[in-house]
Amino acid sequence: MMNVGIIGSGQLGYMMINEGRRLGNKYFVLDSNGVGPASLIADAHFSVDQYKEFVDKCDVVTYEFEHVLEEALLYAEDQHKLKPSIRPVELKKDRSLEKDYLTGIGLKVANYRVAHSFSEAVRYAKDFGKAMIKNSFGGYDGKGQTIYDNGNYEELKGEKFVVEEFVDFDYEASIIASRSEDKSFRYHDPSFNYNRNAIFIYNYAPIMPANMPDIAKKLMDSLDYVGVMGIEFYVKNGEVIINEFAPRVHNSGHHTLLGSSISQFEEHVRAITGIPISQPILYRPSSSINILGTKLSTDAWNSILSMSSTQIYWYGKEEIRRRRKVGHVNVTAGTVEALIDKIGKIMEIIYPDGIENYI
């Protein structure tokens, strides 16, 4: 039994605590946003100015999001308590470092160039023909990025940009993998992911893994990584190109809460507390569908839960606004075909007038 600290108090931390409960640990949260979902169910929560007290109280400290209080990360790292280490967070702070690191260890990303002004970025984009221009610092869920297409783009502010050649992918995919201190490596079956307006909408597993597990292992070994990582890919003609990685439990791993022998959240807690991680078995094809920017009506709630093998996770966020994740639906089915059919029905229930009105 350990005191486990989580930096960040969103829904990822919340599910980490809820899934980690059975292991008997205590869970403490460093909450940078008032009282977030994770704080509501933690054994105790601390405000950001209490970060030293928080770290001192914990046997191990992890993060549920990589853009959190740097002092807390540094102090936990300094106390040899931070898992995963601060290294992947540093890579994530600057997209250009992430790209350079991935290519440096021989992994394939989209062709890219680093620009030090927006006008330079536009020049590179023009060279590529069609490209994504992304602010190198911060930004997630599509913030701080624009598509350059045939001279059309949105102006971005910033000092450094990564310009990626547009990948005309067949589909997007991801893998959730875990690695422990003793270098054991495990992974959940990769999933097909549907994103829209640069935000994750739904996914389902399993899909053919291609070489995604090998890529995950190579990346995690190179970082001597401890914990769960999510890696997003573009897939084109069976070839797998890394979009980006997340050094934490991942939005595309929520489906592991239903229909799997272990969830990504329990796997993460096991890895960072030094107990054996487990090769996940997917009992049946499984999907997760985000609830974004809408409070489900009672009818919608009941319609979804009346379907066979469904769960709703409601995060208890007070404010519901466009693009904000407020919950998700998990669903399984006997076959991938039947699952896709159920996903369609659930999407219609959640977004009766079309997803574009919520994101």
Added chain:
Amino acid sequence: MMNVGIIGSGQLGYMMINEGRRLGNKYFVLDSNGVGPASLIADAHFSVDQYKEFVDKCDVVTYEFEHVLEEALLYAEDQHKLKPSIRPVELKKDRSLEKDYLTGIGLKVANYRVAHSFSEAVRYAKDFGKAMIKNSFGGYDGKGQTIYDNGNYEELKGEKFVVEEFVDFDYEASIIASRSEDKSFRYHDPSFNYNRNAIFIYNYAPIMPANMPDIAKKLMDSLDYVGVMGIEFYVKNGEVIINEFAPRVHNSGHHTLLGSSISQFEEHVRAITGIPISQPILYRPSSSINILGTKLSTDAWNSILSMSSTQIYWYGKEEIRRRRKVGHVNVTAGTVEALIDKIGKIMEIIYPDGIENYI
């Protein structure tokens, strides 16, 4: 979203909260034992003298154990908030009432007689030849009962006894069923149960249901029951005889936490909060093994979690004593045969010198 009150603060309430979290309710506990497992993760807990405040704060009140503060049950019933109602609790307070009720609605129990002194009970037992003598009031996990066999028995204190003809059963089994306000009825696949020294050790599902679902439906309909109920059976030559029922989530339903599309705990929360209950799908054969009277060593813990498709639930109880449930292991396998093999291995890990030393 509702305020859900739970009377009792043991591991059953604890799992109810943990599994009910995703539905977004608040959970409050009336704790009769200081600070039990459920109180540790509840949104708030109340001491027994605060029972009115507790009930007033809740939209619905349930119980995780039938032998709890009667004033609280009565007050919640009076406020039309108690689900299931107080009726099944009243039947459980006196074994003779339970037996009379079951036979009264045409369900089969072992032959029995009610005695008003222990000497009278012994006389009836002698007539049966071999019998169980049980104190009619209180008593669970084998407390307050003795076997009468060939003139041998233990002396029991009490005012009223139920004497049951001994059933030379082939095996014991149970069903976990649920019923909602709109009279919907659902059930998990029945399980084979292994009890020893009158305490539940492990079980596995599925087994052939025989007429267990019909029995459950008849009993629950007759009580206009809302929530989850566990019913224990003796099975002999395919014939099913009710041992007893529990008007709550049940020890033999812990396996529904792994390998099922819904756990008994979520099903119960759904039923009492008026959202649709779901017909459970068992993804794979699934088992639960109690951890009784022992603190698992780190090696034991790691050995169990190194097996495929296992989980440990540790209840966080401070005191570990003989016969006390301090956790359980869930495990699934591809076939019942493979599952039985895994159960054997796990039993050896938990109880290296034999289960009889722990119960």
